[in-house]
Amino acid sequence: MLEVEELTVKVGNKQILHDVSLSVDIGETLVLFGPNGGGKSTLLMTIMGFPRYKVTHGRILFKGEDVTRLPVDERSRRGMGLLFQRPPVVRGVKMRDMIRACLHGRENGATIEQLAQKANMVEHLDREVNYGFSGGEVKRSELMQLIAQQPEFVMLDEPDSGVDLVNISLVGDMINQLLERDRMRSRTSSGLIITHTGHILDYVQADRACVLLNGGIWCRGNPKEILASIKINGYEGCAVCKK
Amino acid sequence: MQKVTPSDTSKGKARQAKAQPATSAVDVDLGAYSPEAEEHSYQKDPSQLPAADKQRMHDVGVIVDDTAQRTGTYLQIDQSVIHSKAEQEGVEVMGTPMALEKYPWLKDYWWKLVNPEADKFTQYSNTHPFKGYFIRVAPGVKATYPVQSCLYIAKHGLAQNVHNLVIVEEGAELNIITGCTVAPVKDEGLHIGISEFYIKKGGKLSFTMIHNWAPKMAVRPRTGVILEEDAVFMNNYICLKPVRTLQMYPTARLVGKNALARFNSVLVANPGSHLDVGSRVLLQAERTRAEIISRAITTGGTIIARGFMSGQVAEAKGHLECRGLILSETGTILAIPELEGTVAGVDLSHEAAVGKIAEEEIEYFMARGITRDEAVSVIVRGFLSVDIEGLPPELSAQIQHAIELSEQEML
Numbered sequence: 017m018l019e020v021e022e023l024t025v026k027v028g029n030k031q032i033l034h035d036v037s038l039s040v041d042i043g044e045t046l047v048l049f050g051p052n053g054g055g056k057s058t059l060l061m062t063i064m065g066f067p068r069y070k071v072t073h074g075r076i077l078f079k080g081e082d083v084t085r086l087p088v089d090e091r092s093r094r095g096m097g098l099l100f101q102r103p104p105v106v107r108g109v110k111m112r113d114m115i116r117a118c119l120h121g122r123e124n125g126a127t128i129e130q131l132a133q134k135a136n137m138v139e140h141l142d143r144e145v146n147y148g149f150s151g152g153e154v155k156r157s158e159l160m161q162l163i164a165q166q167p168e169f170v171m172l173d174e175p176d177s178g179v180d181l182v183n184i185s186l187v188g189d190m191i192n193q194l195l196e197r198d199r200m201r202s203r204t205s206s207g208l209i210i211t212h213t214g215h216i217l218d219y220v221q222a223d224r225a226c227v228l229l230n231g232g233i234w235c236r237g238n239p240k241e242i243l244a245s246i247k248i249n250g251y252e253g254c255a256v257c258k259k
Numbered sequence: 260m261q262k263v264t265p266s267d268t269s270k271g272k273a274r275q276a277k278a279q280p281a282t283s284a285v286d287v288d289l290g291a292y293s294p295e296a297e298e299h300s301y302q303k304d305p306s307q308l309p310a311a312d313k314q315r316m317h318d319v320g321v322i323v324d325d326t327a328q329r330t331g332t333y334l335q336i337d338q339s340v341i342h343s344k345a346e347q348e349g350v351e352v353m354g355t356p357m358a359l360e361k362y363p364w365l366k367d368y369w370w371k372l373v374n375p376e377a378d379k380f381t382q383y384s385n386t387h388p389f390k391g392y393f394i395r396v397a398p399g400v401k402a403t404y405p406v407q408s409c410l411y412i413a414k415h416g417l418a419q420n421v422h423n424l425v426i427v428e429e430g431a432e433l434n435i436i437t438g439c440t441v442a443p444v445k446d447e448g449l450h451i452g453i454s455e456f457y458i459k460k461g462g463k464l465s466f467t468m469i470h471n472w473a474p475k476m477a478v479r480p481r482t483g484v485i486l487e488e489d490a491v492f493m494n495n496y497i498c499l500k501p502v503r504t505l506q507m508y509p510t511a512r513l514v515g516k517n518a519l520a521r522f523n524s525v526l527v528a529n530p531g532s533h534l535d536v537g538s539r540v541l542l543q544a545e546r547t548r549a550e551i552i553s554r555a556i557t558t559g560g561t562i563i564a565r566g567f568m569s570g571q572v573a574e575a576k577g578h579l580e581c582r583g584l585i586l587s588e589t590g591t592i593l594a595i596p597e598l599e600g601t602v603a604g605v606d607l608s609h610e611a612a613v614g615k616i617a618e619e620e621i622e623y624f625m626a627r628g629i630t631r632d633e634a635v636s637v638i639v640r641g642f643l644s645v646d647i648e649g650l651p652p653e654l655s656a657q658i659q660h661a662i663e664l665s666e667q668e669m670l
Binding site for chain 1 (some may be wrong): 554582617619620622623624625626627628629631637638640641642643644
């Protein structure tokens with residue numbers, strides 16, 4: 017599904033990622049652990065194609081195609097989706113219009129309402145996009161948009177941050193729906209999840225994990241094992257471990 | 260039509276005003292326009308009007324083919340009232356000259372909310388023949404559907420002089436949709452519109468005005484509104500099409516306790532257009548409330564978006580919001596929100612923002628697979644869709660229709 021090869025990325029004049037390589041197979045979900053400022057969000061924003069993130073070396077292959085130079089909307093239309101950690105507020109535009117745009121003409125009368133019902137966002141449909149939303153509402157709004165968009169490859173940037181205990185299980189359910197984690201066979205959706213705390217792993221099964229530290233990949237392995245090790249030794253423990 | 264002579268007093272005041280300059284930065288030479296226009300014949304059945312004229316009227320929310328959804332209709336072309344009709348008992352719709360003739364007591368309402376000496380346009384209006392609509396709703400009567408009016412200019416070089424009077428009696432309710440426009444081939448012209456609105460105790464007036472002028476038109480409305488106890492005034496103003504110069508600053512005085520006024524304006528300045536538009540609210544009784552919201556977009560023209568709110572008694576509350584979007588390399592938006600409190604205990608606030616569409620917002624949509632152009636379109640449409648609480652669905656639909664019509668031209 018996704019192959020990132022020796023990616024080096026600059027934001028402004030500052031190099032944030034160095035020679036990062038990773039891959040996500042079809043139907044697979046990869047977790048990316050790492051401390052704040054380690055480059056996790058930069059990696060996702062670069063894969064999605066935001067122009068602020070300049071690839072100075074390496075390339076991104078998506079479903080076999082080199083998408084390194086493609087604009088954001090082209091990548092999205094090829095099947096990429098991103099849950100923003102802090103999405104912008106769009107004054108004036110209603111959630112309903114946003115969801116309609118995400119559906120790309122696939123809506124029928126009931127679809128938007130049904131999606132909103134599942135996301136517990138019915139009363140938000142006539143509110144402005146992300147305006148005055150709580151942490152949990154932002155995540156539910158993002159996931160509702162992604163479920164409408166139906167991407168094959170979903171990147172989730174801290175889906176558990178700012179989400180209270182009441183919301184986290186719903187957020188987990190929505191992620192599982194998006195990644196088809198309820199399905200054992202013929203799963204076609206893939207995921208790349210960033211988590212700082214690992215809370216979301218209580219709700220979403222991931223296949224593999226790696227740690228992104230100081231702009232590079234340091235460790236690869238079983239998500240639960242890596243998380244357990246981080247909980248004991250902290251990211252400092254990763255730093256002394258061999259790359 | 261009957262000619263009405265304005266009172267000597269107001270004429271005298273007007274003469275003094277003649278020397279005063281206009282309040283807008285763009286001056287209008289009154290000598291360049293003629294008050295003369297041929298008389299247009301009265302149309303008993305306005306659906307018989309030419310298709311092109313009907314289309315122009317339709318674009319500003321005035322429907323003449325099927326008036327089943329209208330409680331009344333007033334149509335004026337140039338200086339002629341070509342149709343006026345009310346369909347509901349307790350609702351009156353007629354030309355103001357006729358109304359002044361019919362009801363001598365109307366002199367107590369005439370030139371009382373707009374000062375004839377305010378500037379040269381009020382002076383002109385007071386000293387020249389005029390037409391305009393008189394709409395009155397009797398006490399306790401709720402107009403079922405909107406009353407619609409169209410002020411139409413067909414003659415090149417005309418100074419159209421309109422003086423409107425609306426009286427919503429105690430406990431009455433009325434929606435007005437008024438469209439001001441020009442004939443498809445129309446070129447230069449001047450529209451002067453004096454409007455005086457009285458909303459009595461417990462009355463409600465929702466006034467939606469859609470302007471659809473032409474690139475060489477000069478427009479000078481002058482509006483005064485007074486609200487008694489528990490009265491509600493909702494003013495929605497939409498101007499999306501080119502106009503050379505438009506300047507207005509309607510003023511609402513809330514003199515009865517618990518009165519509420521809301522002004523929503525949606526403005527687009529195309530290249531060559533100069534719009535100087537504001538709303539002024541004076542909160543003069545306890546627990547009066549007001550909200551002024553304006554959305555301004557320039558695609559190359561100039562917009563001055565003003566707002567003035569004055570809290571003159573404790574417990575008066577108001578909010579003013581000006582937001583401007585610059586969609587072109589050239590173009591100016593000047594937001595001037597002003598708040599005045601003259602006693603302790605008033606609660607007034609404002610927010611203003613002017614800029615281009617944030618790149619971050621466009622990219623957010625693009626990440627959902629939407630092209631840049633579509634993203635801009637969705638954001639602009641959202642920006643212009645002011646939430647107008649309590650507006651009847653048919654009026655919301657008219658506003659939406661006007662926005663959709665102009666959207667393609669704008670982007």
